[in-house]
Amino acid sequence: MSERISKSKRSFRHGVHPGEHKELTESRLLERLPVPSEVVLPLNQHLGAPSKPIVGVGEKVYRGQKIAEAGGYVSVPLHASVTGRVKAIEKRHHPTGRLEDSFVITTDFNSPQTLYNEGPIEWESPPLDELLKRVQDGGFVGLGGAAFPTHVKLAVPEGKHAQYFLVNGAECEPYLTSDHRIMLDWADSIYLGIRIIMKLLGAEKSYIGVETNKWDAIKSLAGQIPADLPCEIVPLETKYPQGAEKMLISAVLKREVPSGKLPIDAQVVVQNVGTVAGIGDYFAFGQPLIERVVTITGSGIHNPSTLLAPVGAELGEVLDYCGGLKENVRQVLFGGPMMGAPQQFLEVPITKGTSGILCLTDDQVKYRKEYPCIRCATCVDACPVFLNPSELGQLARVRRWDEMLKYHLLDCMECGACSYVCPSNIPLVQRFRVAKAMLREKAETEKAEAAKAEAAEREAAEAREREPEETAAE
Amino acid sequence: MRQDVQLVISTSPYLKRQIETPVVMRHVIYALLPVVLASVYYFGLSALLVIGSCIIGATLAEWVFTRRGSLRESHVADGSAIVTAILLALTLPPGIPLWMAFLGAVVAIVIGKILFGGLGYNIFNPSLTGRAFLQASFPVAITTWSVQSDLGDFLKMRGDTFALPFTTPSFDAVTAATPLAKMKFEAVPTEITDLLFGSTPGSTGETCAVLILLGGAYLAYRRFLQWQIPVSILVTVAVFATVLHLINADKYPGPAHHLLSGGLMLGAVFMATDPVTSPVTQRGAMAFGAGIGILVVLIRQFGGLPEGVMYAILLMNGATPLIDRYTQPKIYGAVKPEKKKESKG
Numbered sequence: 001m002s003e004r005i006s007k008s009k010r011s012f013r014h015g016v017h018p019g020e021h022k023e024l025t026e027s028r029l030l031e032r033l034p035v036p037s038e039v040v041l042p043l044n045q046h047l048g049a050p051s052k053p054i055v056g057v058g059e060k061v062y063r064g065q066k067i068a069e070a071g072g073y074v075s076v077p078l079h080a081s082v083t084g085r086v087k088a089i090e091k092r093h094h095p096t097g098r099l100e101d102s103f104v105i106t107t108d109f110n111s112p113q114t115l116y117n118e119g120p121i122e123w124e125s126p127p128l129d130e131l132l133k134r135v136q137d138g139g140f141v142g143l144g145g146a147a148f149p150t151h152v153k154l155a156v157p158e159g160k161h162a163q164y165f166l167v168n169g170a171e172c173e174p175y176l177t178s179d180h181r182i183m184l185d186w187a188d189s190i191y192l193g194i195r196i197i198m199k200l201l202g203a204e205k206s207y208i209g210v211e212t213n214k215w216d217a218i219k220s221l222a223g224q225i226p227a228d229l230p231c232e233i234v235p236l237e238t239k240y241p242q243g244a245e246k247m248l249i250s251a252v253l254k255r256e257v258p259s260g261k262l263p264i265d266a267q268v269v270v271q272n273v274g275t276v277a278g279i280g281d282y283f284a285f286g287q288p289l290i291e292r293v294v295t296i297t298g299s300g301i302h303n304p305s306t307l308l309a310p311v312g313a314e315l316g317e318v319l320d321y322c323g324g325l326k327e328n329v330r331q332v333l334f335g336g337p338m339m340g341a342p343q344q345f346l347e348v349p350i351t352k353g354t355s356g357i358l359c360l361t362d363d364q365v366k367y368r369k370e371y372p373c374i375r376c377a378t379c380v381d382a383c384p385v386f387l388n389p390s391e392l393g394q395l396a397r398v399r400r401w402d403e404m405l406k407y408h409l410l411d412c413m414e415c416g417a418c419s420y421v422c423p424s425n426i427p428l429v430q431r432f433r434v435a436k437a438m439l440r441e442k443a444e445t446e447k448a449e450a451a452k453a454e455a456a457e458r459e460a461a462e463a464r465e466r467e468p469e470e471t472a473a474e
Numbered sequence: 475m476r477q478d479v480q481l482v483i484s485t486s487p488y489l490k491r492q493i494e495t496p497v498v499m500r501h502v503i504y505a506l507l508p509v510v511l512a513s514v515y516y517f518g519l520s521a522l523l524v525i526g527s528c529i530i531g532a533t534l535a536e537w538v539f540t541r542r543g544s545l546r547e548s549h550v551a552d553g554s555a556i557v558t559a560i561l562l563a564l565t566l567p568p569g570i571p572l573w574m575a576f577l578g579a580v581v582a583i584v585i586g587k588i589l590f591g592g593l594g595y596n597i598f599n600p601s602l603t604g605r606a607f608l609q610a611s612f613p614v615a616i617t618t619w620s621v622q623s624d625l626g627d628f629l630k631m632r633g634d635t636f637a638l639p640f641t642t643p644s645f646d647a648v649t650a651a652t653p654l655a656k657m658k659f660e661a662v663p664t665e666i667t668d669l670l671f672g673s674t675p676g677s678t679g680e681t682c683a684v685l686i687l688l689g690g691a692y693l694a695y696r697r698f699l700q701w702q703i704p705v706s707i708l709v710t711v712a713v714f715a716t717v718l719h720l721i722n723a724d725k726y727p728g729p730a731h732h733l734l735s736g737g738l739m740l741g742a743v744f745m746a747t748d749p750v751t752s753p754v755t756q757r758g759a760m761a762f763g764a765g766i767g768i769l770v771v772l773i774r775q776f777g778g779l780p781e782g783v784m785y786a787i788l789l790m791n792g793a794t795p796l797i798d799r800y801t802q803p804k805i806y807g808a809v810k811p812e813k814k815k816e817s818k819g
Contacts, residue, residue, distance in 0.1 A: 016491070018489045018491070019489070097483075174489060246806060246807070250806070256806055256807040257806075257807050258807045258809055259805060259806070259807040259808055259809050260809070261807070325479060329479060329481075330480075330481065330482050331481060331482050331484070331488065332479075332481055333486075333488065337486070337487060337488040337489045338486060338487045338488075338489060339486050339487070340486055340488065341486070342481070342482070342483045342484060342485075343481060344481055344483055346479070358488075360488060364488070365482055365484075365488070368490065368494070371494070371495040371496075371552060371593075372592065372593050372594035372595070373594050374495060374593065374594045374749050374750050375594065375749050375750050375752075375754055376498070376749040377700065377749065377754040377755070378697075380754050380755060380803065381756075383803075384806070385805055385806035385807075386803040386804060386805045386806050387803065387805060388754060388755070388802055388803055390754050391754070391798075391802075407802070408805045411805050411806065411807075416486055416487030419487050419490075420487050420489055420490060420491055421491050423491075423493050423494050423495045423497070423498055424494070424495050425490070425494060427485075429486075429487070430485050433485065
């Protein structure tokens, strides 16, 4: 058993170590949220094209039934997360802050809420493209938070090779413990998922990277590896952002993904451990992605918990189940404290990418005076992609966006380590986001102007061509 | 009915390390305290008065030039002006007339910092800018060193401390040559233990190498200073001095003498490590330190002055933007330069 755990603890260079705060929920057993009376399922819960509805308003839908199909290759279908009736397909508040087209399904409480298509799905015999199609059919996206369609990452492009499959169990965001719980409870599903994915990739070995603040998960996973599965558990130093794809690859395999390229260019594919377990479950008994594990935590909630919640459950309802928000709560985030997204309304639904709900209180949300940059280089020593945030920050302050490109602005993955450490409280990563947005906008304007100029030119050319004809006609 | 909550929208990250700039400045002051106490032990009330005048000068200058309505933000509260003042005072002779110390501190803040745009924008170390100004203006006063004594002479002034501004101070106190001057002009070496513990004539806070190193070690341990800089300076000086010593032992003193005398320790640990005026990357810090080390030995051995730490650091401050340009960190997954050429072609 012990030889399945790598000998030495591994890590990447730089990074930060914020307070972990995982004690709030790490020992809490998984609870299932009671079936909500209504679910809101946005058509756009993933990166890529939104799903397209295939059932109409008023129709009866069953738990696990496909209600919208993939809107393209980089897209996934959507399944009903409760048995009930489609009340509406309308604009609803989305965790991104926008209004998005969403299914609203009213639960039928007379239904036993059994799965629509229960039963194992064949994965050993079908050809790879068919297997890939089945993964897409399950509606799977990265459950770590980015919500990128899983099948796209599992399709190895022509001429490329996936030597290793990395399972991301780092869970480096403070507060969150949902992946920890999955690793403790669902080893079988994880290993089935790894088997299927390794078959798809043609990978020779898999690794599960887990931070050492979860030793119980490391030991329990190592004890259950099937004898014939080439898999190794890699203990990782507890450090942020250990769970970022690029950092995980350099920690586990000591190789770097070339700038501007994808992990597959380093012969690696990475998936979040929750996604892997979900795929295992899908092929084991036919449950598509209709529910997920969510950590509800922070000093602003009465009973921090780890819940198994249906996708589409309303944030407010979930919070009420956990005892409700405290009086002094000031911020509610979807995700962890380092990269999470703030919520303005409690009416938003839990989506496929919601790994946690963090409730922060007034003592944690406060204005900090910004001091000038004293070039102390703390940020330089924190940046996991080895940028120079100090210099980038100075350039951003004076809005020299173009010059920031020379300092590799586009390699910034916005992990926020620089803002976290800055003793002068400079909102570095926040300014880099603005810079990126400004550059994007500029590029779009330039493109539009170029298109306009081209159109004008074409028109002029056409007019020139037409002229002789017209004169001839006269 | 659910309670009505007012939620704040801001962008990530939502966690923040608690250490802020004023905290860093405070710890620098803590690290300097033993050095300050040693200077009081050796030079009595004079040392305290010099340090006090510098602090008053710097704080007043900071306050006057950053009053309300001024474009500059005030940094009186964050402690940076006090650090500048203490560092300047520690490089001055204990017997220097107080008005000169005061003036030096004002110049350090106004010309050394505020004229460049304030904290974070200055090119040269403000304390050393102040000292360079004093050295150019009052070459005699700044090179007149009183002998050391102990607490028994606490109240004895070490020079014409209370000379009126713009009068020529009298130099009737008992003066002595610093170890560096002794070596340079008389070829008399000083005992190493005296250098280590500071019982030699010299600037207010430069004499006790042990306490300076202690303060530096504390700051390095708390990660408030880039240890690469002092290490690189001291190693370079040691190597360069050893080479010279091996060539001609009579003319060139050994590395211990160089390392422990003059302003080298204070300069290496507290001045060269000023983050604003030193390179940001570790590689840059090494190059910066090596440059200072070479310049220090060059000036001491081949220049006209017995001491060269101040000019060495100021010169390398000037070279910092250049060093920064050539020592940018290599980014994660950097694509090899051949490829860039291709895309350009």
